[in-house]
Amino acid sequence: MKINKIRKEVKLFCTILFCAILVVSTSCENFLEEDDVPRLTNDYYKTKQGILSGIDATYSYMRKQVGSEMTNVLTELGTDLMTGAAGTLSYPYNLYSATLSASDSKIYAFWENCYRAISVTNQVLAALPNVELEKGEYELYSAELKFLRSFYYFDLVQHFGRIPLVLEAVSEPKTDFKRASVADVYKQIITDLSYAVEHLRETASGDEHGKATKYSAAHLLAKVYLTRGSAVNDERGQQATDMDSTFYYAKQVVIDNHKYELVDNFADLWDFYNQGNSEIIFSVQFTQDKIYNAEGNLAHLYWCSVYDDIPGMQRDVANGRPYKFHRPTNKTMFELYDRQNDSRFYKSFKWVFYCNKPTNTLALGDTAIYYSLNPKKNREYKYTYFQWNKENPNDDNLHYPHLIKYMDPEREEKNTTQGSREWVRMRLGETYLIAAEAAGRKGDYATAADLINVIRQRAAWKDGETKIAQYWLEEGGAMNDTKSTYDKIKVTASDLQNNFVDFILDERGRELLGEYNRWEDLVRCEKLIEYVRKWNPDAKDNIQEYHKLRPIPQKHIDRLNPRRDDSEEQNPGYF
Numbered sequence: 235m236k237i238n239k240i241r242k243e244v245k246l247f248c249t250i251l252f253c254a255i256l257v258v259s260t261s262c263e264n265f266l267e268e269d270d271v272p273r274l275t276n277d278y279y280k281t282k283q284g285i286l287s288g289i290d291a292t293y294s295y296m297r298k299q300v301g302s303e304m305t306n307v308l309t310e311l312g313t314d315l316m317t318g319a320a321g322t323l324s325y326p327y328n329l330y331s332a333t334l335s336a337s338d339s340k341i342y343a344f345w346e347n348c349y350r351a352i353s354v355t356n357q358v359l360a361a362l363p364n365v366e367l368e369k370g371e372y373e374l375y376s377a378e379l380k381f382l383r384s385f386y387y388f389d390l391v392q393h394f395g396r397i398p399l400v401l402e403a404v405s406e407p408k409t410d411f412k413r414a415s416v417a418d419v420y421k422q423i424i425t426d427l428s429y430a431v432e433h434l435r436e437t438a439s440g441d442e443h444g445k446a447t448k449y450s451a452a453h454l455l456a457k458v459y460l461t462r463g464s465a466v467n468d469e470r471g472q473q474a475t476d477m478d479s480t481f482y483y484a485k486q487v488v489i490d491n492h493k494y495e496l497v498d499n500f501a502d503l504w505d506f507y508n509q510g511n512s513e514i515i516f517s518v519q520f521t522q523d524k525i526y527n528a529e530g531n532l533a534h535l536y537w538c539s540v541y542d543d544i545p546g547m548q549r550d551v552a553n554g555r556p557y558k559f560h561r562p563t564n565k566t567m568f569e570l571y572d573r574q575n576d577s578r579f580y581k582s583f584k585w586v587f588y589c590n591k592p593t594n595t596l597a598l599g600d601t602a603i604y605y606s607l608n609p610k611k612n613r614e615y616k617y618t619y620f621q622w623n624k625e626n627p628n629d630d631n632l633h634y635p636h637l638i639k640y641m642d643p644e645r646e647e648k649n650t651t652q653g654s655r656e657w658v659r660m661r662l663g664e665t666y667l668i669a670a671e672a673a674g675r676k677g678d679y680a681t682a683a684d685l686i687n688v689i690r691q692r693a694a695w696k697d698g699e700t701k702i703a704q705y706w707l708e709e710g711g712a713m714n715d716t717k718s719t720y721d722k723i724k725v726t727a728s729d730l731q732n733n734f735v736d737f738i739l740d741e742r743g744r745e746l747l748g749e750y751n752r753w754e755d756l757v758r759c760e761k762l763i764e765y766v767r768k769w770n771p772d773a774k775d776n777i778q779e780y781h782k783l784r785p786i787p788q789k790h791i792d793r794l795n796p797r798r799d800d801s802e803e804q805n806p807g808y809f
Contacts, residue, residue: 279361288358292382295351296518300657301531304340309750314769315743319561320631330776336788345787348386355383360403377433380426381446391419392754393784409795417471420462427455449488450516453660456483456668461758480672484665494662496692501581504639515660522654530652533640540632544618546589546602549648561634565769574709575719578693580702583635605635637748674734679727694720757782780807
């Protein structure tokens with residue numbers, strides 16, 4: 235990986251140190267406090283190096299945003315596709331229980347991390363006009379900072395709705411924040427990203443690897459327009475032209491420029507040794523060096539089921555640390571995919587574990603665990619056979635096929651939590667789906683079908699490809715069949731005309747399963763309550779309309795002066 239170059243590591247180390255200083259001196263938490271606190275002066279930013287350090291510091295907040303537990307629980311638990319395993323079954327984000335409240339620590343951590351990053355962007359933007367820079371650098375650095383600011387504000391507005399919209403540098407304690415309208419937040423995000431698309435770099439390689447480009451800004455801008463324009467009952471300031479803008483930035487700016495290419499095989503997209511591949515538009519970078527990696531990418535923890543309690547198996551690096559966190563729902567296992575013809579299903583999960591601790595009956599490399607959605611066949615098994623209990627999925631919250639997108643085989647040892655896999659935040663597969671949804675929402679189902687079929691062609695088993703054994707063992711396919719299945723999953727315009735929103739949500743689920751956007755997708759399409767009640771038995775009894783927003787953290791509210799009524803400061807349902 236390019237990030238583990240010495241020069242990059244030193245730079246990252248400096249960034250982390252700088253970030254730590256900023257956390258103390260300029261965080262949202264601290265500038266809401268009345269007591270005087272140590273803070274950096276604007277003198278720090280009077281040099282180009284100070285500006286670059288500030289930008290790097292803002293990127294560093296992304297590692298915490300996406301690499302820690304808070305984003306996992308806020309975007310995947312309690313949806314139609316994922317529920318809690320043994321370790322998280324009772325989590326309030328999974329059950330929508332009463333403890334999902336304004337005092338929740340992970341919700342506050344999410345809020346705080348975003349505003350700390352925003353605080354840095356505002357300070358550096360304020361300093362930029364007074365720094366001696368070469369031609370074009372002012373526009374580039376401004377664009378990068380505005381991309382970063384919009385990144386965090388987009389996360390915030392999706393989860394909290396009305397939020398403080400802070401656009402100026404705050405260098406003194408401040409307690410009088412007011413919540414802006416959702417429409418105003420979206421307007422500002424679009425303004426920032428439009429500037430970023432115009433002025434950001436074309437490519438990011440070498441020392442700039444992992445930084446924003448005009449295409450990552452365009453992808454994000456398309457998603458912002460799509461999110462705003464998807465609203466029917468919710469008020470997000472939606473405009474009649476939002477889908478046109480979505481299509482323009484996704485299709486004409488990103489796809490048609492051919493800067494990125496889909497990885498031919500869906501499985502290769504998630505190969506640890508194929509990171510930074512041609513499909514990745516923007517990813518958050520980590521490294522294997524613990525000194526520079528802070529907590530690292532912890533995503534590998536959250537998708538592994540228990541396997542080391544089974545004969546023939548012991549915990550190892552390759553199979554992951556069994557954290558028993560996210561568990562698929564019945565919808566994911568039985569309803570979402572064409573399991574025979576759409577290779578994404580079997581390529582997304584680990585179904586077979588091979589013996590790594592020989593027993594009297596199992597040799598090294600023998601099958602030790604086999605997961606199936608179908609009943610056992612009438613024969614003896616040396617290995618442990620797990621049949622998914624469709625009637626009672628909670629019958630076993632420890633053992634289930636686990637998602638392989640975040641496996642990290644280069645961790646130091648079996649119990650290491652620090653991971654180094656990049657976190658893919660934007661990729662071309664999603665860009666196609668964004669453009670397809672925009673076309674479909676405008677009634678152009680033919681164009682939507684064409685774009686979806688690009689994804690479906692990759693999703694199908696290819697001519698000459700050896701299919702997984704489950705193709706014939708479980709799904710009724712012919713043994714040794716190597717024919718393409720594309721014709722079986724190709725869609726037409728007529729397939730999309732009825733219930734298009736439901737179709738595209740499911741297609742996003744198939745393509746983007748576990749990529750930390752499902753809760754946000756359900757909310758933006760105004761489907762959260764309907765889908766959770768239908769598909770998530772753990773959450774269906776508790777979820778209410780107000781759960782489409784998270785509570786404003788109580789720590790933030792308690793620091794406000796003046797403090798307005800709870801109806802003004804807090805989201806409905808949480809006071």
